[in-house]
Amino acid sequence: MDNRDAIGSWLSGPREALEKAGVALGYRGEQLGLPEHGPGSIARPGRRLGALAVDWALCLLIAYGLLTDGYNQATGNWALLLFFTLGVLTVGTVGFTPGKRLFGLRIVPENGGRPNPLRAVLRTALLCVAIPALIWDRDGRGLHDRLARTIEVRS
Structure with missing residues (x-):
């Protein structure tokens, strides 16, 4: 076996190389008891981004239009504070932000x-x-989700 096959290419990644070597990894979210497709399955990176x-x-x-006078460093700081507030209030109450709701x-x-x-x-x-x-991780969960013990799923 060629070493390149063992570690995967930069396009296919190590997951595909392990599967070619006969190691069964399962689908994303299987270890968490989630379905492979449809509602309740792990959210894909494109939707998350x-x-x-x-x-x-x-x-x-909002920061640009309401809180600052033109775009400057303070705009980014206010936007980060608003992002934090938006995330805490919406995820903590209904389980999604406006962007997450839009992307399902x-x-x-x-x-x-x-x-x-x-x-x-x-x-x-x-x-x-x-x-x-x-x-x-291999389920596609970010470290922030692992530490908070949450999962971002399709609704």
Whole structure:
């Protein structure tokens, strides 16, 4: 076996290489007891990034239009504060932000139900730091979701 086959290419990734080697990884969310497709399945990265972009654009627009005089460093700071507030209030109460609702996503705790406000604060604070959101596990969950014990699923 060629070493390149063992580690995967930069296009296919290590998951495909492991599957070619006969290691059964299952689908994303199988370890969490979630369905493979449809409502309740793990949200795909494209939808997650789209929802994040909508939420950030909404907060940036509000900060630019209402709270600051023109675009400057304070606009970004206000937008981040609005993003944090939006995430805590909406995820902690209804389980989704406006962007997540638009893309058909919601946040659920690992044990089911609705996320409580404390989980929403932790998840949103880690999301604002950005680095935990860039580290994913094999189920596609960001570190911010793992630490807050939440899952972003399709609704």
